[in-house]
Amino acid sequence: MSVSWLNTGDNAWQLTAATIVGLQSVPGLVVLYGGIVKKKWAINSAFMAFYAFAAVLIAWVLWAYNMGFGHEWFPFVGLPHPIISMQDELTQALLPTSNTTANFPMSTMVYFQF
Numbered sequence: 001m002s003v004s005w006l007n008t009g010d011n012a013w014q015l016t017a018a019t020i021v022g023l024q025s026v027p028g029l030v031v032l033y034g035g036i037v038k039k040k041w042a043i044n045s046a047f048m049a050f051y052a053f054a055a056v057l058i059a060w061v062l063w064a065y066n067m068g069f070g071h072e073w074f075p076f077v078g079l080p081h082p083i084i085s086m087q088d089e090l091t092q093a094l095l096p097t098s099n100t101t102a103n104f105p106m107s108t109m110v111y112f113q114f
Helices: 008-036 039-069 106-113
Strands: 072-074 092-095 100-105
Touching: 008 039, 008 100, 008 106, 039 106, 092 106, 100 106
Parallel strands: none
Antiparallel strands: 092 100
16 A cells, blocks of 8 residues: 555654553563562562553553544543544544644554553
8 A cells, every 4th residue: 555645764763662662661560560569479460560551452442542532522531432443544643732644654653652
């Protein structure tokens, strides 16, 4: 698929930045929670942090992204609906704060905001 608005450099930078932050967040929480509990419960708390990230990712894609950045429903909450269709993910991303469009797809924006 070739579209005129897609800039591969912008897309690569957004994906790289989001991946670096994710690589810091997940192990950081695992180490933090593993250090708080007793030694025999460290593995359990580490897996609980991984499960929590997986659950939040599923909720983020199914309804939370659009509640934060979608169409307004109430003054501070957007209308919840999933962003899992190919049509939604391959459209040009809309930057929510400035109402400008970006040169990368919406799927990159969803991953970056996660």
